[in-house]
Amino acid sequence: MTYCVGMMLEKGLVFMSDTRTNAGLDNISTFQKMKIWEQPGQGVITLMSAGNLATTQAVVSILDERTKAHDERDPSILAVPSMFQAARLIAKTLKDVIANHAQVGQRADSAFNATLILGGQIAGGPPRLFLIYPEGNFIEAGADTPFFQIGEMMYGRPILVRAYEPGLSFEEAMRLLLVSFDSTIKANLTVGLPLDFHFYETDSLEQGKTGRISADDPYFLAISQGWGEALKSALDQQPTFEF
Template structure:
């Protein structure tokens, strides 16, 4: 299982992903699920991956290899002029990979399926964020839906819904993301550390702050402990619940 989040802010974009993959309780590995490509001064593109590991690795490898292919091939994600076309190219590559691995079976239900978050900025346009489905189609983040989650989404979603503010700082965004991941880690053992974090500052056209959060990370654990204590305090401060027969 996986948990990844891409979030759009007024200041730019924030990405966070776990690194655990497993094929059973005794077959657990750590693999990176966040990938960055950039042309400093022109564009930054980030992809988060969830789903079948062979599929996601094949997609990332194909995207990287096609940047180095001969001149007679189709443009790569470092060449297309808009983030919309980046998302389309990534979607086409994902669809191609899923179909090649699953044969003639149903694509959407295939064990080889994957879902991706694609975000970034190309000079001349605003930062954009997309959710790409196994079928290759995609949707874009908006004011009404300013963040995307993939993988094990349900445990961390309530915190994001209540805490998100488009005007928040990167520091505040990282705090609610840490709490969202903390809730997911505690509820589902198939999501695990370390966690990868990256921020992208609007119009900087370079990869921003990157950090790998390990299980002994002092800041993450302090947030986790403080959140747990704050919940207990809030519960005790709520009005009492009375049964009708009391």
Template structure:
């Protein structure tokens, strides 16, 4: 399984993804789910994927390969003139890959399904964040919904709903995401560290701070234990229930 989150802040964009794709007693696989397409001074684009691994890898490979072959797809991801065009291209590529896989083998499209969080900035345009569906269509983050989740979303959503604020600093946004991921990891074995993080500052038009948070990271462990203590203290501080 997977858990990925993209936040749209007034200061820019923050992305975080886990790296676990399969889990079991003796079967754990780790794959990167965050990918970057950058041209310094022109564009910075981040893609996070969830779903069938063969599908998502094929989508990323096609985007990369077609960007190297001018005649393969015009415009490519490095030639798109806006983030809307990038979202359209990514959606078309995802739809194409799913259709190709379905025709080659199984009949159930769901087996090859995938969803994508796409965000970034191109040229003079504003930073934008999109959620791309398997059908190739997409929606954009707005003031009402300024973040997207894909994969195993339900466990980490409550903290985002209660604490997210587009005015928050990058540091607070990262802390919020770590709490959201910790809640998900605690509840679901299919999501785990390492976590990949990218912080993009609006207007920079270059890849921002990229980090990998590995097992045993001191700050993550502090957040995990501190959040557990804070929840227990908050619970203890609530009024006691009394039977009538």
């Protein structure tokens, strides 16, 4: 499965995704679920995916090919005039791929479903963040819904709901996200390290800080251990129930 988070901050946009695509006692594999398109000075677009791997790979491959083909009938993701138009283009591509993969004569669409988080900024417009559904429709993040999650979201959501603030720095956002991902990884075998991230700064119009956090990353290990100890300490400080 997957866990991905896209978050709006006053400073910019933050993205993080895990890389596990299969899980079992003897079958664990990884695959990058984050794709970034950049045209310095013109725009930066980040896409994260959850769902059927064949579907998400096909969507990314089609979008990549269109950036090289310069075909007016199939516009490039780098040529759209706004993030809204980027969301429309990607949503249509996703819907078409799912329809093409579905078995003829059967309602097998659900087997090929995928959900996407799209975010970025195109010159002339503000940073925007979208959640794209397999049906080809989408919603946009705003003040009431400042972050989106896809995949195994339930385990990491409580910390985001409680601790998110729009004024977080990128460093504080990294800490928050790592706690959210650590909680998810510990509760669900289908989510795992390494983790990919992209921190985009508003109006920079170029790829921001990117990287990969591995299982032996010292900061991640410190966060994981510290958060576990803090939870135990907080629980011990609560009043004991009396029968």
